[in-house]
Amino acid sequence: MKEILSGNEAIARGAYEAGCLVASAYPGTPSTEILENVINYKEINASWAPNEKVALEVAIGASFGGARALSCMKHVGVNVAADPLFTASYTGVKGGLVLIAADDPEMHSSQNEQDSRNYARFAKVPMLEPADSRECKEFTKLAFELSEQFDTPVMLRSCTRISHGKSVVELGERVCGLPEPKLVKDAPKLVMLPGNARVRHPLVEERTLKLSEYGDTAAINRMELKSGEIGVICAGVTYQYVREALPEASILKLGMVWPLPAKLIQEFASKVTQLFVVEELDPFIEDQVKAMGIACQGKELTTLCGELSPGRIQAAFAKAGIIKVAASDAIAVEPVPPRPPNMCPGCPHRGVFYQLNRANAYVTGDIGCYTLGFMPPLNAMDTCVCMGASISMGSGMVRALPPEEQKRVVAVIGDSTFLHTGINSLMEMAWNKAPATVIILDNRITAMTGRQENPASGFTLAGDETSEVNIPELCRVLGIKHVRVVDPYDLDATRLAIEEEMNRPEPSVIITNRPCCLIKGAGRFEKGKILEVDQGKCTGCKACLRIGCPAIEWKPNPDGNKGKAFIDPQLCTGCTVCQQLCKFNAIGGRK
Amino acid sequence: MDTTITNILLVGVGGQGILLASEILSEAFMLAGFDVKKSEIHGMSQRGGSVVSHVRFGKEVFSPVVPEGQGDILFGFELLETYRYLSLLKPGATVVANDYKIAPPSILLGQAVYPQALPEKIKAKFPDFLLVDGQGLALKAGDVRAANTVMLGAVSKRLQIADGVWQQALEKMVPKKALEINLKAFAMGREL
Numbered sequence: 053m054k055e056i057l058s059g060n061e062a063i064a065r066g067a068y069e070a071g072c073l074v075a076s077a078y079p080g081t082p083s084t085e086i087l088e089n090v091i092n093y094k095e096i097n098a099s100w101a102p103n104e105k106v107a108l109e110v111a112i113g114a115s116f117g118g119a120r121a122l123s124c125m126k127h128v129g130v131n132v133a134a135d136p137l138f139t140a141s142y143t144g145v146k147g148g149l150v151l152i153a154a155d156d157p158e159m160h161s162s163q164n165e166q167d168s169r170n171y172a173r174f175a176k177v178p179m180l181e182p183a184d185s186r187e188c189k190e191f192t193k194l195a196f197e198l199s200e201q202f203d204t205p206v207m208l209r210s211c212t213r214i215s216h217g218k219s220v221v222e223l224g225e226r227v228c229g230l231p232e233p234k235l236v237k238d239a240p241k242l243v244m245l246p247g248n249a250r251v252r253h254p255l256v257e258e259r260t261l262k263l264s265e266y267g268d269t270a271a272i273n274r275m276e277l278k279s280g281e282i283g284v285i286c287a288g289v290t291y292q293y294v295r296e297a298l299p300e301a302s303i304l305k306l307g308m309v310w311p312l313p314a315k316l317i318q319e320f321a322s323k324v325t326q327l328f329v330v331e332e333l334d335p336f337i338e339d340q341v342k343a344m345g346i347a348c349q350g351k352e353l354t355t356l357c358g359e360l361s362p363g364r365i366q367a368a369f370a371k372a373g374i375i376k377v378a379a380s381d382a383i384a385v386e387p388v389p390p391r392p393p394n395m396c397p398g399c400p401h402r403g404v405f406y407q408l409n410r411a412n413a414y415v416t417g418d419i420g421c422y423t424l425g426f427m428p429p430l431n432a433m434d435t436c437v438c439m440g441a442s443i444s445m446g447s448g449m450v451r452a453l454p455p456e457e458q459k460r461v462v463a464v465i466g467d468s469t470f471l472h473t474g475i476n477s478l479m480e481m482a483w484n485k486a487p488a489t490v491i492i493l494d495n496r497i498t499a500m501t502g503r504q505e506n507p508a509s510g511f512t513l514a515g516d517e518t519s520e521v522n523i524p525e526l527c528r529v530l531g532i533k534h535v536r537v538v539d540p541y542d543l544d545a546t547r548l549a550i551e552e553e554m555n556r557p558e559p560s561v562i563i564t565n566r567p568c569c570l571i572k573g574a575g576r577f578e579k580g581k582i583l584e585v586d587q588g589k590c591t592g593c594k595a596c597l598r599i600g601c602p603a604i605e606w607k608p609n610p611d612g613n614k615g616k617a618f619i620d621p622q623l624c625t626g627c628t629v630c631q632q633l634c635k636f637n638a639i640g641g642r643k
Numbered sequence: 644m645d646t647t648i649t650n651i652l653l654v655g656v657g658g659q660g661i662l663l664a665s666e667i668l669s670e671a672f673m674l675a676g677f678d679v680k681k682s683e684i685h686g687m688s689q690r691g692g693s694v695v696s697h698v699r700f701g702k703e704v705f706s707p708v709v710p711e712g713q714g715d716i717l718f719g720f721e722l723l724e725t726y727r728y729l730s731l732l733k734p735g736a737t738v739v740a741n742d743y744k745i746a747p748p749s750i751l752l753g754q755a756v757y758p759q760a761l762p763e764k765i766k767a768k769f770p771d772f773l774l775v776d777g778q779g780l781a782l783k784a785g786d787v788r789a790a791n792t793v794m795l796g797a798v799s800k801r802l803q804i805a806d807g808v809w810q811q812a813l814e815k816m817v818p819k820k821a822l823e824i825n826l827k828a829f830a831m832g833r834e835l
Contacts (some may be wrong), residue, residue: 056669056679081685160684184680184707217682217707218666222671253821295705363711382712383768386731391656391747397775421690427751502685597752604690605746606753615753 057221059214062185063152064089066192067122069283070148071227072096072116076107079470079501080126081161082215083154087124088504091513095226096122100504100513103439104129104283108136115149116242118233120196121368124152128438132473134171137205137347137444139244143173144203147233148196154210157332158359161212163419163436165358167333172310173206176256178263179207179310180272181288185219191307194272202259202266209309211332213289213359226405261604264311267631270349275320283324285317285337285348290360293331297365298375301328312340327372332360359624395424397603398579398625400540402462405432406599406629407547408491411554413462416449418442419476420466421568422493431601433464440465442472447477447486453580459554463490468498468506471521473567475530476631481559484533489533489553490561493540494523495568496576503570519549527561534560541566543632568626580626581641583619589638590616596630604630649708649802650700650805654750657692657743663816664718664791665696668798671812672700672766676805682707692729693724694804695731720777720791721745722761729768739798741777741790752817773797780831786821789828796832 057065063086066559067075075098077087090098101107103572114121125133130153138152148154172179176196182191188210193398195206205276240248265271279300287306304320306312321327321341329338329350338350351643353362354370369375396400402493405425408415409432417423417433417442426433435445446463465474470492481488498504505511510520527535534556553560567577585596592614596604603623608615619630621642631639655661660761663680672679676701683696683731689743695773714732719725719740728740742762743753758764775797778813809829810830817825 054673056666056681067675074694085685203807212684213682213707216683216685218679219704219707220679266672289707292705292707296710362707363708366710380712381734382730383734385768386758388723388727388758389747389749391691391693391724391727393657394748396690424690427748521653523831593793594753598751600748602748606749608756610754 055191055223055225056218056599057185058085058216058218058261059185059188059210059300060085060181060216061089062188062221063124063208063210063494064093064221065221066189069189069224069226070094070193070196071120071230072122072196073119073147073233074111075122076101076110077124078102078107078129078165079156079504080129081501082212083124083126083129083152083210084155084501084504085215086152087513090122097222098513103131105135108133108140111149111151112136112140114146115147117146117235119147119233120230121147122150122152123474125154126162127155127166128151128162128164129166130171132439132621134175135282137171137177138175140205141177142244142249142256144479145199145205146236148199149205150192150195150199151205151207152210153207154212154215155333156212157213164334164442167336167539168207168209169309169336176260177205178202178308179209180307181309182214182307183288183291183305184214185217185221186280187307188214189221191272196268201354202263206261208290209288211289217289225589235426237358260311263308267308267311267313268315268369270308270313273313273316274305275323276303276305277323278302280323281325283327284339285320285327285329286331287337290332292332293360293362293365296362302341304518306337306465309337312337314344317341317344317630318346328352330365338609351465368559392427393424394600394602395421397601397623398569398627400495400564400569400627401425402430402541402599402601403473403543403629404491404493404548404564405430407543407550408432408462408464409450409474410547413550414460415555416446416461416463417443418465418469420469422464423465425464427600429598439469440477442479443474443477443490446488446490447481447484450488455557458487461488462550462554463488465490465492466499467492467494467496467508467523468592471507475526478532478561479530486559487552487557489556491550492561492563493522494563495572496564498580499568499570503568523563527563532559532561534558535563536561536565537565539566539615540564541627541629543629545567580628582621582624582626583628583631583639584642585617585619586638586640588615591636592616592636593635595633595635597634598631600602645702648699648704648806649716650699650714651716651718652709652714652731653696653698653718653720654724655694656724657690657694659694659720661696661720661792664795665698666700666811667795667816670816671796671808672805674808674811676700676728680702680707682706690739691728695728706817716798716801718792718794719799723747723758726758726761729765732769735771737771737801738765739773739775739794740765740799741794742774745791745792752807775832775835781828784828784831785824789821789825792825792828794827796833799829800835
């Protein structure tokens with residue numbers, strides 16, 4: 053049967069067909085939907101982990117127990133999971149172990165565009181890179197087989213265009229007859245103390261050589277010979293771009309990007325006059341081809357930054373005089389107002405950032421929807437580096453500052469991010485008595501990636517009820533004496549809490565308690581009474597615009613008098629934050 | 644071999660249902676026997692930001708992204724976004740746009756105004772332009788939320804795909820309770 057699947061859906065299908073039994077991940081764009089699809093296959097025990105390190109360790113444990121196991125994360129998640137990854141490379145596996153790393157060239161939804169291929173080389177594990185959804189499924193299956201055949205974790209690299217691109221896939225059956233998971237004592241392989249690890253390391257190096265030889269003849273690395281003039285080495289989605297941009301070129305399409313097939317590359321190089329490597333981000337393949345002593349061109353032509361596309365590749369080759377392209381006859385349009393993303397109407401974060409701005413706080417921020425609090429008109433986030441960094445950076449910042457400036461430092465973090473890597477940071481802050489203020493925006497969900505459950509939301513990935521972390525109690529046991537919970541829809545209470553805790557020369561935590569307004573289901577978000585602006589009372593003072601709610605629109609008055617604010621009843625959720633800002637009682641329940 | 648690839652761009656504002664519309668299109672092309680690729684961005688851009696979905700079909704499709712300046716059909720769910728992405732089209736391309744406006748932040752805050760006379764400006768650059776009252780027709784069909792389906796109907800007439808295939812795709816992708824209204828909305832769009 054044929055279906056149109058996204059790369060993420062196809063990876064999930066591939067794991068199912070490969071007989072995978074356990075899957076663990078932390079959500080992160082563009083990888084999130086892999087696990088959300090894996091959960092549809094009841095044969096696989098799939099669950100969210102609090103962070104990527106835990107997710108990979110869950111998968112490693114399952115592998116050591118003899119099961120085929122999957123872990124998925126976005127590129128920056130691999131940084132968090134790097135610790136177990138590097139040593140799992142030494143132990144190797146029992147059941148097949150596959151780690152999906154989804155890169156985000158162009159940073160559509162990320163804070164950097166690191167190239168995960170470097171991790172494969174660094175951790176000395178093989179990496180496959182599919183070029184469409186069909187390959188996502190096939191390569192995932194192959195990754196499990198290679199993992200067992202070569203006794204290694206296998207990484208599979210996706211990217212935004214592969215994970216979120218859809219193409220036609222032929223579905224297959226789930227394999228059967230895999231060995232049953234069971235406990236096997238095997239300390240020399242699985243206990244990585246120096247004596248054992250020293251024995252394992254040479255095996256890892258030998259494994260890389262064997263994998264390179266495998267790559268010389270493996271079907272996933274293939275030559276498509278056309279022109280003898282131009283030859284291009286490429287992989288992943290870039291292969292699709294090259295097929296389209298350079299239809300006459302000979303291509304060496306690599307399905308395995310680490311280790312590289314040295315003999316095959318030499319053979320391909322000998323068949324073409326000019327050799328090129330076209331790859332997004334780092335010159336990962338190019339550097340190695342050059343180190344093999346083979347002349348080629350790569351980053352002389354294409355950028356180190358952002359995505360490629362058929363047009364960008366054509367333009368680069370035309371600029372270097374290698375091909376000729378017809379002049380572009382694209383139609384120019386006048387610039388129009390941009391449309392950046394925004395917090396939703398009714399978002400419980402909005403009032404908090406409004407009050408942080410008014411309190412002149414210096415906000416160390418974190419990763420989530422609330423990072424949008426940096427945008428005008430809220431302008432209330434001053435740093436954003438990585439998951440969990442808000443608290444530890446705030447804790448470090450106060451140590452550098454005079455007392456008056458110390459007061460201004462407020463760390464802002466979401467519930468899911470706090471549970472991901474913020475707990476250690478808060479422990480540090482309490483332990484070392486750093487007098488910063490922390491606000492945990494507990495909206496009871498991992499919102500940014502599309503509302504995934506987390507350890508404090510009360511539900512598992514499968515939707516089963518489970519234990520929930522009590523965040524205020526957790527903060528107290530970490531050593532924070534001053535923990536208070538505030539309703540972020542109550543602007544006065546929020547302001548009071550922020551002012552008092554900023555002025556307190558001790559570590560303190562404020563927790564907001566309104567759920568994300570996109571969470572569906574009983575007992576979660578409930579709409580209030582929809583509001584409207586009484587046009588008779590509105591003086592056009594624009595106070596309500598200062599929160600940047602998408603439901604409130606300023607309408608200029610065509611006759612030159614002051615304009616007025618309007619509320620879109622389709623968008624308003626009745627959160628009342630704007631109502632509290634109106635000094636003229638012009639905002640009230642819709643009649 | 645026929646190497647023609649038809650490039651469709653669906654543009655609008657995050658939350659407007661663009662992804663479902665592009666799924667229905669892709670499904671129809673697959674059912675009609677074509678190779679199909681589709682690409683879009685999730686995550687950050689969903690929060691009310693500008694959204695572009697690429698759908699390409701033909702005998703064999705490589706890039707999931709429409710090459711710059713090669714769009715054949717622009718399917719706009721919002722006027723400002725329709726105008727913004729005209730530069731992705733080739734001259735003579737078809738534009739089908741919903742007559743619907745959503746103000747971006749700078750306009751909501753009174754710092755900019757919504758550009759005037761966009762339909763006229765679009766028509767001047769792309770004579771094959773159809774402006775659709777998606778919301779109005781959807782309301783007639785029974786539910787304003789079927790506006791995208793009205794639009795799909797309007798676009799469908801410009802694609803050489805049999806009626807039955809569209810019906811099959813809608814049946815597969817639209818929830819059962821909403822199917823009847825959506826089939827009606829689709830038919831209304833197709834008559835435009």
